[in-house]
Amino acid sequence: MSGYSDDLPLIDRFKGGDQSAFEHLVLKYQDKIYTLCRYMLGNTHDAEDAAQDTFVKAYRNLNNFRPEASFYTWLYRIAVNTCLDYKKRPFFQSLFRKSDEDEDYILEPVSDEPSPEKLYESKQLDLALRKSLGKLSLKLRTVIILKEIEGLSYEEIAEVIDVSVGTVKSRISRAREELKVLMKSFREQK
Amino acid sequence: MKCSKAHKLISLYIDGALPERDVKTFEDHMKACHKCRAEFEEGMELHNLFTSAEKFETPFGFHNRVMANIYLGKIRETARIPVLVRLMEAVAIVIVIAFGILSGGLVTKGYSPDKARDAMASLSLDIFDAAPPGSLGGVYLAMTEVSDEK
Numbered sequence: 001m002s003g004y005s006d007d008l009p010l011i012d013r014f015k016g017g018d019q020s021a022f023e024h025l026v027l028k029y030q031d032k033i034y035t036l037c038r039y040m041l042g043n044t045h046d047a048e049d050a051a052q053d054t055f056v057k058a059y060r061n062l063n064n065f066r067p068e069a070s071f072y073t074w075l076y077r078i079a080v081n082t083c084l085d086y087k088k089r090p091f092f093q094s095l096f097r098k099s100d101e102d103e104d105y106i107l108e109p110v111s112d113e114p115s116p117e118k119l120y121e122s123k124q125l126d127l128a129l130r131k132s133l134g135k136l137s138l139k140l141r142t143v144i145i146l147k148e149i150e151g152l153s154y155e156e157i158a159e160v161i162d163v164s165v166g167t168v169k170s171r172i173s174r175a176r177e178e179l180k181v182l183m184k185s186f187r188e189q190k
Numbered sequence: 191m192k193c194s195k196a197h198k199l200i201s202l203y204i205d206g207a208l209p210e211r212d213v214k215t216f217e218d219h220m221k222a223c224h225k226c227r228a229e230f231e232e233g234m235e236l237h238n239l240f241t242s243a244e245k246f247e248t249p250f251g252f253h254n255r256v257m258a259n260i261y262l263g264k265i266r267e268t269a270r271i272p273v274l275v276r277l278m279e280a281v282a283i284v285i286v287i288a289f290g291i292l293s294g295g296l297v298t299k300g301y302s303p304d305k306a307r308d309a310m311a312s313l314s315l316d317i318f319d320a321a322p323p324g325s326l327g328g329v330y331l332a333m334t335e336v337s338d339e340k
Contacts, residue, residue: 022260026253034248048249055256056263122242129239147205148240154207173201180232 007071014062022062026055029072032150033079039145040083042134050086054079069159076150076160080142087138132182136175143168144175191219196226203230204237 006028013021033054037047057078065074133141142161146152154172158165196219202208203216220227321327 023253023257026256030248030252030256031246034252035246038246044249047246048252051248051252052256052259056259059260060263125239126243129243148237149243149245154205169202169207172205173198176201176204176233176236179236183236 008067011062011065011067011071022059029075033075036076036079036145036150037083039130039133039149040080040141041086042130046086050079050082053082057082073156073159076146076152080160084138128183128186131186132179135182136178140171140175140178143171144179147172191215193223193226196220196223197229200230200233204233
């Protein structure tokens with residue numbers, strides 16, 4: 001991932017007492033962390049809460065951060081663990097949370113290309129993908145999101161979830177296999 | 191290359207992580223085997239679907255809410271009273287209540303209705319003379335009594 005070298009001076013400034021340096025880090029990574037949380041948790045409200053929690057935890061622990069590790073993998077690790085904690089919450093707490101994946105897409109008026117049919121088809125595929133992701137186990141979901149959505153390398157994913165590179169490779173392969181089956185079943189339902 | 195091995199390498203090939211020495215053999219197998227090619231194409235289709243998958247932007251004001259949460263958290267931390275102090279406060283309250291109960295018990299020890307009546311009588315204002323003879327009130331009363339007699 002590019003731009004990591006920019007993080008170290010910001011971290012040093014933060015450790016020196018400059019609070020605005022942390023704001024720059026939030027602005028830099030907020031969309032990536034939020035996207036990760038959206039795909040991990042499947043609903044807007046939890047995703048925002050989890051992303052908020054991630055940055056608050058990062059702020060509290062940044063003084064203990066060691067520059068030998070990369071900041072973004074450290075941040076992703078906090079985000080993944082926060083999402084896993086959200087998933088472990090008691091059942092009753094999730095009763096009133098509606099999954100975004102349950103909502104059908106509402107087509108917005110489009111001006112020119114692509115055609116409404118194509119757009120509809122693409123949105124349906126996106127919806128099927130998100131529903132399929134929601135059916136994967138948390139272990140497989142985490143690796144495939146970090147790989148395909150966040151674009152992390154095998155080594156970076158291994159660092160984030162603290163497993164070997166071999167385990168990452170095999171989990172990604174299994175996740176793809178399971179997703180293919182799930183996607184097929186969603187298509188057949190339509 | 192056997193189908194079972196090719197099947198295991200599909201994911202690595204999609205990610206561009208297949209070792210150079212295996213790429214040629216893998217591609218040759220894909221050209222020759224329809225079944226494996228179909229699986230590979232499905233994998234690529236899924237990969238492309240991810241590539242076009244929506245990337246979300248944080249809701250409006252997200253960054254400000256993060257900083258506000260951090261700031262509020264700091265205030266709460268500053269205002270937080272140590273557990274030991276809280277414990278000492280609780281112990282002090284318990285001691286005061288216990289002392290109140292015990293001292294109340296001592297006051298009411300040996301209580302009887304006669305004693306209570308005596309105590310009430312000692313508090314009565316009847317023991318006081320409202321207008322002693324030498325006072326202004328006493329002189330006034332004496333004068334009014336004289337005029338009444340007339």
